[in-house]
Amino acid sequence: MNAVPPLTPDSATPEAAGPAFSPLYRQIKALIVRSLQAGEWKPGEAIPSEMELAARFRVSQGTVRKAIDEMATENLLVRRQGKGTFVATHAEERVQYRFLRxxxxxxxxxxxxxxxxxxxxxxxxxxxxxxxxxxxxxxxxxxxxxxxxxxxxxxxxxxxxxxxxxxxxxxxxxxxxxxxxxxxxxxxxxxxxxxxxxxxxxxxxxxxxxxxxxxxxxxxxxxxxxxxxxxxxxxxxxxxxxxxxxxxxxxxxxxxx
The missing domain is CATH 3.40.1410.10 (Chorismate lyase-like)
Known part of the structure; x- marks a missing residue:
């Protein structure tokens, strides 16, 4: 994967017009979402491990974990014990009617x-x-x-x-x-x-x-x-x-x- 330049509050978050400061894990979350938008990882596919993402973004593994935890809570990502973290998809049987209440x-x-x-x-x-x-x-x-x-x-x-x-x-x-x-x-x-x-x-x-x-x-x-x-x-x-x-x-x- 291509190296990513060191993060700054202005360059890392896509909400450039918002506050000048954002917590580091939120900046990492914004970069992961940007990769999802660009189609780097498709729905249902595994994303890189926390260790790989930490090396890519030059931050601690704990910061990456906090970003992924929030994305999992928002149903953007799905954690699977022993398998990794995957992009959420409506094609999975257990979530395919997630919006049908x-x-x-x-x-x-x-x-x-x-x-x-x-x-x-x-x-x-x-x-x-x-x-x-x-x-x-x-x-x-x-x-x-x-x-x-x-x-x-x-x-x-x-x-x-x-x-x-x-x-x-x-x-x-x-x-x-x-x-x-x-x-x-x-x-x-x-x-x-x-x-x-x-x-x-x-x-x-x-x-x-x-x-x-x-x-x-x-x-x-x-x-x-x-x-x-x-x-x-x-x-x-x-x-x-x-x-x-x-x-x-x-x-x-x-x-x-």
């Missing part, structure tokens, strides 16, 4: 299967509110995806997903239907876009005629509306998702700390 109200009857039906995938000029949410310029192209998630054959989620067109060239309904893994796994492997965090807004809404037909519920049925913005490295927003959840047999579970 819908759970069965009865643990004994947890869904045995999750089915996805893609209704359409279109490229079009982003509506003004979508462009604003995705930090896009007015008139830029976006990808709109509509799909239904069913648990054990019963529709539970109607999703409308918006993506920046420039990042997802070549994404089609056929490709979505062919892919068997999680949607975010496809975004990682084929488009190099890794979702690392999200924020959400929730409210209750009545089902309109179209939503009621797709979710097989009466018009006016209470639904949970979840609007999510997902971010990649550097806090760049890369997805706007508007989901309608039928929660008659499920609840929306979140953990606060």
């Amino acid at each position: 819908l759970e069965s109200t009865d643990e004994a009857s947890a869904p045995r299967s999750v089915e996805r039906l893609f209704l359409d995938c279109r490229r079009l000029r982003a509506p003004a509110e979508v462009a604003r949410a995705l930090d896009m310029k007015a008139g830029e192209t976006a990808v709109q995806i509509r799909r239904i998630l069913s648990f054990d054959g019963t529709p539970a989620v109607l999703d409308e997903i918006w993506l920046p067109g420039a990042l997802f060239k070549g994404l089609t309904a056929e490709r979505l239907s062919e892919y068997r893994g999680p949607l975010y796994g496809l975004f990682e492997s084929e488009f190099g876009v890794h979702m690392v965090r999200a924020d959400e807004r929730l409210r209750a809404v009545p089902a309109g005629a179209d939503e009621a037909e797709l979710l097989r519920v009466p018009v006016g049925t209470p639904l949970l509306s979840v609007e999510r913005r997902s971010f990649t490295y550097g806090d760049k927003v890369v997805e706007l998702r508007r989901g309608l959840y039928h929660t008659a047999k499920h609840h929306y579970r979140n953990e606060l700390s």
Whole structure:
């Protein structure tokens, strides 16, 4: 690996416009994130050992460990006992639905299967509110995806997903239907876009005629509306998702700390 010049507060952290000083471990964290952004280590791949990173950045192993601990807490990296530290990926079975918080109200009857039906995938000029949410310029192209998630054959989620067109060239309904893994796994492997965090807004809404037909519920049925913005490295927003959840047999579970 190429040698890295000695760290200084101004050169090490990407937030150059912020405070002049940042703790050393935070500077190391910023450099590791920069390498993730550049694709040096892909999702699912192992990163160098703490000793190797300490030599690369000319700092102590303890400083590197503190940076990696914070990144593991933020789900950017995953530690595996006896194997090393890996870039987090949505392709892993245990985390592939990390952003899907819908759970069965009865643990004994947890869904045995999750089915996805893609209704359409279109490229079009982003509506003004979508462009604003995705930090896009007015008139830029976006990808709109509509799909239904069913648990054990019963529709539970109607999703409308918006993506920046420039990042997802070549994404089609056929490709979505062919892919068997999680949607975010496809975004990682084929488009190099890794979702690392999200924020959400929730409210209750009545089902309109179209939503009621797709979710097989009466018009006016209470639904949970979840609007999510997902971010990649550097806090760049890369997805706007508007989901309608039928929660008659499920609840929306979140953990606060």
